[in-house]
Amino acid sequence: MALISFIKNIIEKSLLELNFPVKEQTIDIPKEEKFGDYSSNIAMLLTKELKKAPRIIAAEIIEKLEYDKSRISKIEIAGPGFINFFINDAFYTDEIPIVLELGDNFGKSEKNKGKKANLEWVSANPTKPLHAGHGRQICLGKSIANLLEWSGFELTREYYYNDAGNQMTLLAKSVKARYEQIFDENYPFPEDGYQGNYIKDIAEVIRLEKGDSFRGTDELDYFRKKGEEYNFESIKSTLVELGIKHDIFFNESSLYSEGTIKNIIDEFSKAGLTYEKDGAIWLKLEKEQEHQKDKVIVKASGEPTYRLPDMAYHINKIKRGYDLIVDIFGSDHGETYREVLKGISSLGYDTSGINVIIHQMVTFKSGNESVKMSGRFGTFYALDDLISDIGKDAVQFFFIMRSAGSHLDFDIELAKDESDKNPVYYLQYAHARICGILRNAGELMEDFENKKIDFSLLKEKDEIDLIKILLQFPLEVESAAYSLEPHKIITYLNQVAENFHRFYRNCRVINIENKPLSFARLGLALSAKQILKNGFHILGISAPERMEKLP
């Protein structure tokens, strides 16, 4: 952590002394331990300018290095000219009390303290319950929200929804048709109507309330209202089930009622960016290439296209003064966000604070069978069903375990499998195992609380390896938050679990014969528990105290 900047510093001092140019170097943690704890590539970067072999440059730099020998035990030149630093174990063991003291806050950063961020996601219109495919965006957003908070942002969780327009009218007509069909099964159903069985449920509710009083009437508003309520309640209860609570539900219709949409049309036309063609208003978009087309913002019917309120909404968010605005969309919306950003930047708004995450689609399979997601035939795989099939933790974990940019193959059978095959359990089991140790520590634990613990007793390779991994946690959080990629935390926690399991296997924690060592190891186990717990919290999965042994 602080060591990286320390190493950078002493190298730069040495460069100045040698009259070498000071270049931006990378200090990283080598994959192989024989290359030390930290590594600099500075010598290779200077070869061209200095016209000398990198290993010779490295030797000259090392010659002039001034450093604290109690922290750095060895410096070596390796390979093509890497300068490798080896850190004393004592430096690492000294950090354990800090982990324990910070506890649930270890890993939180103040880097973005005082900055405001807005995350908008889910944003499904209340025309149908959430389906399994929505899960990816929902779970990604949940973890990203946590990452943003851990990196210091003051976060607003926002949901943008639209309860007006064609879709809602179609919903109303669909419900109305199902209602009529209760009395007359030959009543026609709208051609593109919503096919799902939930429509029949809504119709049945209305029949219970109102009997046949709407039969044969032109009433639609009531059907619309009931349909919206039902769907929105369904969506919200699924989100609650997954532990997600939005701070703001931003209603698209407010953009109309407050005149924002009208204003933005005026702004566009004042800026000379619009023209009329075929009765519609078109927006001139900046084109990098010849074939790109202008887009309609107001239809010949006088209604705006979806682009316009989207632009108005983003301008609204910019005006609210966020330092960072994050949107999460599926890849099927990949094109529209580009248009939206182009449109509002052509009005002079600064879009640099807007960060759009586009995630690829999900394919569900059960073993080798693919699972149909299509809503066209009335049966779709609801997110609620997925949750009850495999459990919350598995849902959350599976949806975020891969980077957003790659296709996700969601194997329901694997997610459901309560065995060592299931990657969720590998992590959770490490936590449960530590809890087991603590339960067994008994009276040792009481002494532990009052003792000053000598962590320098931790000398085994498995102990030191574990500490090194644990101490990387804050950096991992920072990096995952910066790139908005929660799967990085999973990759990291896998290393933690792996190192813990090895430590567990080779270093017995509870040993009445050697209390000082037991205390030190208990402290280490507690640190590991804390980091797993903090990591799980970011991911949005639970930290089980015990997991039943398989038969």
Added chain:
RNA sequence: GCGCCCGUAGCUCAGCCGGAUAGAGCAACAGCCUUCUAAGCUGUGGGUCAGUGGUUCGAAUCCACUCGGGCGUACCA
């Protein structure tokens, strides 16, 4: 046609703002339970990083082209 994303072990995927012998989980094979949960640990096998060319001291990573897959390319949202 054009745009965006993807192509890495038998499978699912990390790694991608260039770095040392390309990694993990699952699957396969061989070991490890008288001591804190074996949902664990140790070891073995498995690769033309889709292909071709380029840039570089150095390319899975950057650039160009080709091939293959997904998603877009609405006066639907």
